[in-house]
Amino acid sequence: MIDLRSDTVTRPTEAMRAAMATADVGDDVYGEDPTVTALEQQAAGLFGHEAALFTVTGSLANLLAIRSLVPVGAEVLCEAQAHIVRAELGGQAAVNGITMRTWSDPRGLVDLQQLGDLVAPDLGPFLVRTAAISAENTHNFGGGSVQPIDVLRGLRSLADAHGLTVHLDGARLWNAAVATGVPLPEYGDVADVMTVALSKGLGAPVGSLLLGSGECIRQAREWRKRLGGGWRQAGVLAAAGLYALEHHVERLADDHAHARLLAEACAVDPGDVDTNIIVVPCADAATVVAAAADEGVLCSAVGRRSLRLVTHLDVSATDARRAAGVLARLLARWR
Numbered sequence: 001m002i003d004l005r006s007d008t009v010t011r012p013t014e015a016m017r018a019a020m021a022t023a024d025v026g027d028d029v030y031g032e033d034p035t036v037t038a039l040e041q042q043a044a045g046l047f048g049h050e051a052a053l054f055t056v057t058g059s060l061a062n063l064l065a066i067r068s069l070v071p072v073g074a075e076v077l078c079e080a081q082a083h084i085v086r087a088e089l090g091g092q093a094a095v096n097g098i099t100m101r102t103w104s105d106p107r108g109l110v111d112l113q114q115l116g117d118l119v120a121p122d123l124g125p126f127l128v129r130t131a132a133i134s135a136e137n138t139h140n141f142g143g144g145s146v147q148p149i150d151v152l153r154g155l156r157s158l159a160d161a162h163g164l165t166v167h168l169d170g171a172r173l174w175n176a177a178v179a180t181g182v183p184l185p186e187y188g189d190v191a192d193v194m195t196v197a198l199s200k201g202l203g204a205p206v207g208s209l210l211l212g213s214g215e216c217i218r219q220a221r222e223w224r225k226r227l228g229g230g231w232r233q234a235g236v237l238a239a240a241g242l243y244a245l246e247h248h249v250e251r252l253a254d255d256h257a258h259a260r261l262l263a264e265a266c267a268v269d270p271g272d273v274d275t276n277i278i279v280v281p282c283a284d285a286a287t288v289v290a291a292a293a294d295e296g297v298l299c300s301a302v303g304r305r306s307l308r309l310v311t312h313l314d315v316s317a318t319d320a321r322r323a324a325g326v327l328a329r330l331l332a333r334w335r
């Protein structure tokens with residue numbers, strides 16, 4: 001099976017497993033796991049943030065991030081298809097007690113005009129108060145789209161002008177950095193608090209990181225424990241993350257090349273494929289998904305009229321070419 005449903009389906013490589021098996025570990029709730037600490041310090045350094053916290057999921061990292069920026073009853077502004085508003089099962093409301101208002105863009109991009117109209121830091125004691133702005137880079141449901149760094153800087157200035165803070169959901173920020181060549185600290189600069197995933201394109205089995213100030217991370221560490229996310233010898237997982245940072249970042253360029261190849265076969269405008277996600281319009285997505293599975297290619301239907309393909313570490317160039325052939329043939333019938 002060639003699995004194009006998501007970049008979360010990767011399995012740890014032999015070399016990554018070896019790094020996990022030989023990791024130095026300790027009790028991370030006591031702050032005594034040297035491998036977890038090394039991962040947190042390295043990640044914070046990469047983005048120019050003071051500190052980092054290793055978490056079991058990106059959803060937990062985003063919960064802790066928004067909690068640190070938005071008081072109960074206040075709001076965060078984000079795009080209408082953002083992961084924090086659509087794919088975390090209402091966790092931000094259920095756990096953090098905050099609200100959201102959204103701007104909308106077909107590719108999930110930051111629209112400074114719409115954003116400027118939404119910002120409401122203090123309209124008196126009758127209207128919800130904006131506390132933070134969140135941007136997702138790359139944007140998952142936007143088709144792996146990259147937020148241009150100039151626009152992110154514009155968002156930062158807008159936030160500063162209104163006394164707001166900025167959250168960056170960077171689950172796939174690695175893909176954005178590799179696709180654009182923008183250095184990681186420049187992304188780090190625009191965010192007060194940010195999250196990055198190790199378990200997507202980087203191919204680690206588990207884990208995300210929350211990055212921010214020392215004080216923010218100190219409080220997030222308490223809340224992580226309070227929510228049941230404190231862990232003990234997590235160094236076996238952090239070792240996979242450290243391995244991924246060393247070996248699996250630059251190679252994301254291969255995933256992007258495979259995505260372009262698939263886009264071409266599926267007659268998708270290459271201008272709509274910035275990184276490793278391809279959204280393919282088609283008449284009957286469920287039928288194409290089933291027919292592709294019969295031919296050994298797994299992809300997902302997003303709604304009734306589009307397919308989603310994601311390239312990753314476990315899809316070789318040969319796999320990508322074979323999947324492209326299968327999908328081109330099926331789409332010719334069901335376009």
Ligand SMILES: *Cc1c(COP(=O)(O)O)cnc(C)c1O
Binds near residue numbers: 083140199
């Ligand atoms: C996957 C993802 C997350 C976190 O997902 P988990 O499955 O909880 O690790 C957060 N944001 C974006 C944009 C994602 O794609």
